[in-house]
Amino acid sequence: MDSWVDGQPADALSLKDRGLAYGDGLFETIAVRRGQPLLLDRHLSRLMDGCSRLRIATDHDLVREELVAFAAMLGEGVLKLILTRGDGLRGYAADPQAQGRRILQGSAAPAYPIDNAEQGIRLFPCVTRLSRQPLLAGLKHLNRLEQVIARSEWQDAGHAEGLMLDHAGRVIEGVFSNLFLVRDGVLITADLKRCGVAGVMRAELLFQAESLGMPTQVTDITLEQLQWADEVFVCNSVYGIWPVCAYAALSWPVGPLTRKLQTIARALLDA
Amino acid sequence: MDSWVDGQPADALSLKDRGLAYGDGLFETIAVRRGQPLLLDRHLSRLMDGCSRLRIATDHDLVREELVAFAAMLGEGVLKLILTRGDGLRGYAADPQAQGRRILQGSAAPAYPIDNAEQGIRLFPCVTRLSRQPLLAGLKHLNRLEQVIARSEWQDAGHAEGLMLDHAGRVIEGVFSNLFLVRDGVLITADLKRCGVAGVMRAELLFQAESLGMPTQVTDITLEQLQWADEVFVCNSVYGIWPVCAYAALSWPVGPLTRKLQTIARALLDA
Numbered sequence: 001m002d003s004w005v006d007g008q009p010a011d012a013l014s015l016k017d018r019g020l021a022y023g024d025g026l027f028e029t030i031a032v033r034r035g036q037p038l039l040l041d042r043h044l045s046r047l048m049d050g051c052s053r054l055r056i057a058t059d060h061d062l063v064r065e066e067l068v069a070f071a072a073m074l075g076e077g078v079l080k081l082i083l084t085r086g087d088g089l090r091g092y093a094a095d096p097q098a099q100g101r102r103i104l105q106g107s108a109a110p111a112y113p114i115d116n117a118e119q120g121i122r123l124f125p126c127v128t129r130l131s132r133q134p135l136l137a138g139l140k141h142l143n144r145l146e147q148v149i150a151r152s153e154w155q156d157a158g159h160a161e162g163l164m165l166d167h168a169g170r171v172i173e174g175v176f177s178n179l180f181l182v183r184d185g186v187l188i189t190a191d192l193k194r195c196g197v198a199g200v201m202r203a204e205l206l207f208q209a210e211s212l213g214m215p216t217q218v219t220d221i222t223l224e225q226l227q228w229a230d231e232v233f234v235c236n237s238v239y240g241i242w243p244v245c246a247y248a249a250l251s252w253p254v255g256p257l258t259r260k261l262q263t264i265a266r267a268l269l270d271a
Numbered sequence: 272m273d274s275w276v277d278g279q280p281a282d283a284l285s286l287k288d289r290g291l292a293y294g295d296g297l298f299e300t301i302a303v304r305r306g307q308p309l310l311l312d313r314h315l316s317r318l319m320d321g322c323s324r325l326r327i328a329t330d331h332d333l334v335r336e337e338l339v340a341f342a343a344m345l346g347e348g349v350l351k352l353i354l355t356r357g358d359g360l361r362g363y364a365a366d367p368q369a370q371g372r373r374i375l376q377g378s379a380a381p382a383y384p385i386d387n388a389e390q391g392i393r394l395f396p397c398v399t400r401l402s403r404q405p406l407l408a409g410l411k412h413l414n415r416l417e418q419v420i421a422r423s424e425w426q427d428a429g430h431a432e433g434l435m436l437d438h439a440g441r442v443i444e445g446v447f448s449n450l451f452l453v454r455d456g457v458l459i460t461a462d463l464k465r466c467g468v469a470g471v472m473r474a475e476l477l478f479q480a481e482s483l484g485m486p487t488q489v490t491d492i493t494l495e496q497l498q499w500a501d502e503v504f505v506c507n508s509v510y511g512i513w514p515v516c517a518y519a520a521l522s523w524p525v526g527p528l529t530r531k532l533q534t535i536a537r538a539l540l541d542a
Contacts, residue, residue, distance in 0.1 A: 012285060012286065013288075015376060020291045022414075078361065082292070090300075090351075091447065094419065103286060105287075132438060141416055142293065143294050143415070145293065146407075148295050148325075148363050148365065151362075176362065
């Protein structure tokens with residue numbers, strides 16, 4: 001598959017890049033259908049927030065142009081954008097004038113079992129906990145060792161995702177998904193002010209639910225609340241929504257609100 | 272300056288490297304004098320510990336051989352080794368068979384002001400806190416955004432280092448150094464079981480102090496304990512020891528134990 005660095009075809013990166021040295025950068029994983037990058041405004045909005053918080057200077061119009069052009073070339077699949085702070089010298093101090101380096105990579109859409117969306121999935125109970133870091137919470141940054149370790153906890157195909165808690169035992173998210181639960185008709189997802197990635201599909205579903213008049217709540221979630229949920233599902237901007245049918249000894253039916261939002265997510269990813 | 276990837280001269284890296292994608296790897300920064308990599312056994316020992324904890328398969332004899340050969344070529348300066356989990360596909364799951372990728376880069380020794388070692392330095396009081404993550408604590412891994420953010424807190428040359436606390440307010444380390452304090456003749460440094468990097472010079476100084484019959488303590492340190500310290504210094508394996516003369520409103524004289532250990536560190540880095 002093709003890849004670009006700063007708008008030019010390339011398959012290699014400078015060894016001095018601070019993305020490699022320190023994970024000093026951000027990324028976005030964008031579904032592409034019929035040559036279009038999907039949920040592009042939300043991806044760009046999260047990227048801009050990340051650039052602002054990490055103070056990575058970036059021409060956002062140029063990023064948008066490149067994403068659109070790359071998606072047109074890719075046609076179908078997944079487009080990954082990595083934005084690093086560019087080359088560094090020795091040491092953590094960053095050049096405040098440095099421009100972000102744009103790395104675009106294309107790949108085929110992942111071939112997930114159709115049952116994930118239809119029957120629902122089992123969540124693996126990860127023992128790896130998310131650490132509390134408000135300065136990075138919500139960002140899709142390149143420091144992902146917690147996810148790498150959590151994902152290494154299970155190899156069996158029987159678990160399509162894993163659930164991660166924070167050090168206080170709060171329910172936060174999947175390894176590569178956000179989590180929602182439904183209780184008495186209210187759509188609930190974790191507050192990500194301490195840790196976690198504020199997913200693009202999560203934001204879109206909160207928006208869609210509010211548009212439909214469905215009450216939503218962004219709050220701290222305990223394992224006990226999970227236990228009493230009527231419906232549980234995970235989501236991301238590539239696969240849409242997977243109902244969760246089991247986690248450890250808990251189980252849930254695939255519920256009507258999950259199916260309703262799944263139909264909406266499917267339409268968004270089938271644009 | 273020269274650089275090698277897996278033993279071959281190279282100045283670029285595969286865009287698929289998991290070091291870039293997730294910070295999935297480790298690094299060591301090694302002083303080189305007269306063609307010799309200094310404190311090599313301690314650097315390799317920490318690297319092996321990191322590979323074992325992150326389950327990165329690595330031929331450690333080969334790593335040693337390459338470090339020795341690269342240092343001989345470099346002559347004088349600093350050798351940086353980055354060890355990543357190699358190329359990945361999409362997703363966090365790692366290939367358990369994957370071999371670590373070895374990236375070696377040489378640079379000139381940093382030109383720190385001589386006053387840092389002679390007169391001592393002022394520590395900047397960083398507001399960026401280190402997050403608690405026992406699974407990564409002590410490792411010199413590639414997830415370094417906390418250090419990048421902390422180092423961006425000051426630009427003035429009047430602060431040669433910054434002090435980082437954890438979220439509970441414990442005194443942990445410098446941004447690129449470990450911290451020691453001396454109180455009633457006891458050499459004290461922070462317990463790094465929750466966060467922090469277990470520095471090679473820190474380990475060496477604890478060993479040297481014990482060899483000299485100097486009592487040592489590895490424990491949690493509060494700001495109040497720092498306030499009552501007789502001597503304070505920071506250290507790493509490139510610059511050795513810098514006495515700390517001030518932090519916020521606190522100040523300390525350059526003490527005799529600091530000078531004694533500084534002489535030892537200097538000898539180790541002048542091999």
